[in-house]
Amino acid sequence: MPTTTTVPADPTVGGHHAHGWRIVAALAVTSTIGYGTLYYAYAVLLNPMAASIGASTTAVTGALTASVLTGALMAIPVGRWLDHHGGRALMTAGSITATALLIAWSQVHTIVQLYTVMIGIGACGAMVLYEPAFAVIVAHVTPDRRATALLAVTIVAGFASTIFMPLTGLLTAHLGWRGALLALAALHGVVTVPLHALTIRRSRPAATTALTTPTRPEPAQRRAVAHAAMRDARFWILTATFTAHGVATSTMTVHLIGYLLHRGHPATFAATSAGLLGVLSVTGRLVLTAARRRLPVTTIVAAVFAIQAAAVLAMPLLVGTPTGAVITIVGFGLGFGITSLATPALLTDRYGTTAYATIAGRLAAGVTIAKAGAPLAAAALLHTGDGYAPLLIAVATCCALAAIGVTTQTKPPAPTPSIRHRFLVPSRGAAAGGCGGVAASLTGSTSVPQLTAWIDAPHCALRSSTGTLRKVQPHR
Numbered sequence: 001m002p003t004t005t006t007v008p009a010d011p012t013v014g015g016h017h018a019h020g021w022r023i024v025a026a027l028a029v030t031s032t033i034g035y036g037t038l039y040y041a042y043a044v045l046l047n048p049m050a051a052s053i054g055a056s057t058t059a060v061t062g063a064l065t066a067s068v069l070t071g072a073l074m075a076i077p078v079g080r081w082l083d084h085h086g087g088r089a090l091m092t093a094g095s096i097t098a099t100a101l102l103i104a105w106s107q108v109h110t111i112v113q114l115y116t117v118m119i120g121i122g123a124c125g126a127m128v129l130y131e132p133a134f135a136v137i138v139a140h141v142t143p144d145r146r147a148t149a150l151l152a153v154t155i156v157a158g159f160a161s162t163i164f165m166p167l168t169g170l171l172t173a174h175l176g177w178r179g180a181l182l183a184l185a186a187l188h189g190v191v192t193v194p195l196h197a198l199t200i201r202r203s204r205p206a207a208t209t210a211l212t213t214p215t216r217p218e219p220a221q222r223r224a225v226a227h228a229a230m231r232d233a234r235f236w237i238l239t240a241t242f243t244a245h246g247v248a249t250s251t252m253t254v255h256l257i258g259y260l261l262h263r264g265h266p267a268t269f270a271a272t273s274a275g276l277l278g279v280l281s282v283t284g285r286l287v288l289t290a291a292r293r294r295l296p297v298t299t300i301v302a303a304v305f306a307i308q309a310a311a312v313l314a315m316p317l318l319v320g321t322p323t324g325a326v327i328t329i330v331g332f333g334l335g336f337g338i339t340s341l342a343t344p345a346l347l348t349d350r351y352g353t354t355a356y357a358t359i360a361g362r363l364a365a366g367v368t369i370a371k372a373g374a375p376l377a378a379a380a381l382l383h384t385g386d387g388y389a390p391l392l393i394a395v396a397t398c399c400a401l402a403a404i405g406v407t408t409q410t411k412p413p414a415p416t417p418s419i420r421h422r423f424l425v426p427s428r429g430a431a432a433g434g435c436g437g438v439a440a441s442l443t444g445s446t447s448v449p450q451l452t453a454w455i456d457a458p459h460c461a462l463r464s465s466t467g468t469l470r471k472v473q474p475h476r
Helices: 017-053 057-085 088-105 111-128 130-140 143-157 160-199 218-230 233-262 267-291 297-318 322-333 339-351 356-382 389-407 448-456
Strands: 439-441 470-472
Touching: 017 057, 017 088, 017 111, 017 130, 017 143, 017 160, 057 088, 057 111, 057 130, 057 218, 057 356, 088 111, 088 130, 088 160, 111 130, 130 143, 130 339, 130 356, 143 267, 143 339, 160 267, 218 339, 218 356, 233 267, 233 297, 233 322, 233 339, 233 356, 233 389, 267 297, 267 322, 267 339, 297 322, 297 339, 297 389, 339 356, 356 389
Parallel strands: none
Antiparallel strands: 439 470
């Protein structure tokens, strides 16, 4: 009689370890330079740009908002591309185009030209910053090393503002804002283009044994997984969770200094205290990485979000003193960058890696749009005349809702009869993954994690379309 057993994904998915770490090192460098030149430099150049082109700072600030929104809209098609073609061509092209746009930025003379360039830079950002970098890491780094790899990239890139804001200020003081942009363009092009072109593989690594006689092509597998994820209530709860948290963090980023000044603190103290958020984002990521060895990611993230809510609610009571201000900012800052690690961890855990970039892009699009619009909505709330109290309540509410959302448990989606695959498995032997010469079955009753486990497994393929997910050992 045949025997039936479940089969987990092989832990060696992801290619060679040494090359995987070369990719991580390269992406840590390119992400740092990308965020520094394409995003953080803008705050330093804002006032000199506005004076030079004869526009208000409000109008110039709007160009950055347009850039962020463009990046959000590009996240979905970029995710699809990454799943189908890998990151090498996309990230290389994005780096080349971004370098050209930095040069074009240095030559703008009107507000229309500035908006045009910044919209282009926003599109390039979607091709070269965190989201594509994470997708490449998920594809090339083994699951047991993935958390460390993502942490390495975010820790290094977390210092982008610390490095590039002073550097941009120094360049502007000596070269003017146009010369500063030309220098940043040279740095961006010389470093990021060759690293993306030479380090990232042309496509996803050969994580699976070549499958013979498939009845459905690989893109169809990805579409099936992505479609199943879109039907999963957990995905939309996660999107709402990170959207609420993104609204809270982006609002505090913009309005924290104003609140500290409102409470009577000197401008120097306000700016320095707000600067702690960047350092604390790294701290929060370290906490998540260390704690997840003992606790579920959802539990850790929910606890951090709850701490943030409590810290914001305590601000009216404690921020009046320097010590109280620092305590509440530290409490809020612990969760400032935690979602950059939590997102890939939760998505790969729930949906595997087969369609990771597509699913992550759809999540990122909504979150980024909300983050871009939240400071403007907060500014409107401040103008109601009730001061900062309603704003703080709204931020604390968003953090509390995020804490609840990340721990919300729902059932996986109902099975989809269209998720059917038939493949033949070459004999590799038990030592090569435990699937030597066996047949495997998958049907519409298979859940998303089961589906992606089979697709991701390096030595197992799918066969038949009736019954439940199983491995059938031949007669002995």
